Amino acid sequence: MSDPSGLHPADWAVWRAFSTTGRSIDRALEQRLQHDAGISTADFDVLRSLAEADGHRLRAGALAESIDWEKSRISHQVRRMAERGLVERADCPTDARGTWVVLAERGADAFAAASCGYVEVLQRAFFDRLDADQKQALASMADRVADALDRVAVAPR
């Protein structure tokens, strides 16, 4: 609830606010997607990436990279989505190790049913509440944090 040690209490409150806000929006998106199209945010991320891709298809690795997932996560997720008919797998003719993941018709339908509500939640819960300065502050914060994390990660102690 409060300061665990040696941290400015006001800073601590900022961190709490930041992290709970993210989770709250995620929950709202999750519920809306489930309600509108019966899919999860994980499903949605995959469908969006495929829908935007050339020919509605991506190699498994490219898909993983585009949404910053581990390859095994992609593999499990694609299997489950294929079982539900949202995507299809296809062998890659030029590299026998590779797999194409292809948007299936049901997947395209689900994406179409989902994206409007997704954007609406984001718009109403997030963007409508931010003025230009705040958006700017968020963007520059993200840059600086990403930058700092690189260093924290390589210097763990």
Place this chain on the structure above:
Amino acid sequence: MSDPSGLHPADWAVWRAFSTTGRSIDRALEQRLQHDAGISTADFDVLRSLAEADGHRLRAGALAESIDWEKSRISHQVRRMAERGLVERADCPTDARGTWVVLAERGADAFAAASCGYVEVLQRAFFDRLDADQKQALASMADRVADALDRVAVAPR
């Protein structure tokens, strides 16, 4: 990757930045906790809450409320932590339905080993990178979003 539909591209980038930043920090904290004390962030949240409580103990429900978890999540988590000796359960004398969750010695040790690194990651990755204006922007954003989410939640369509 890019705009899914009808959203200002710049806004979309802000959302991406916001949500990936949160996840990146979470990952960094998770790794650091694992490295320093062999615990997860879920473990840490529970330990912190207990460490701050009177007598290093809380009723399961109060614990759940203090970290905004569902009661079943608490129950599972406490069982696993008890198996590892981080916490102990105790019957409640005044209400036979209740359970006290008590910080065990190993849990206190793990918390002590973990909290310094936790704060350090947060400090270096997050607070050091924000100036006062940005912190202010984050805090007010969180307020407004929380406010908006209440309305989005009750008006799903």
Place this chain on the structure above:
DNA sequence: ACCTCTTGGGTGACAGGTCAACTACTCGGA
């Protein structure tokens, strides 16, 4: 041709989380 290194991807075991029951107890009447 052969051998090794790397790469693309899949798998199984496991930890974590949610949901929906279910148990056991408390409390406030009639």
Place this chain on the structure above:
DNA sequence: TCCGAGTAGTTGACCTGTCACCCAAGAGGT
């Protein structure tokens, strides 16, 4: 006293994500 409603917590089924490991196939040197 008894009964119904609400409360505290647990449990089991199920889904998601991670980790470690595996395998098959390309790439490049000899």
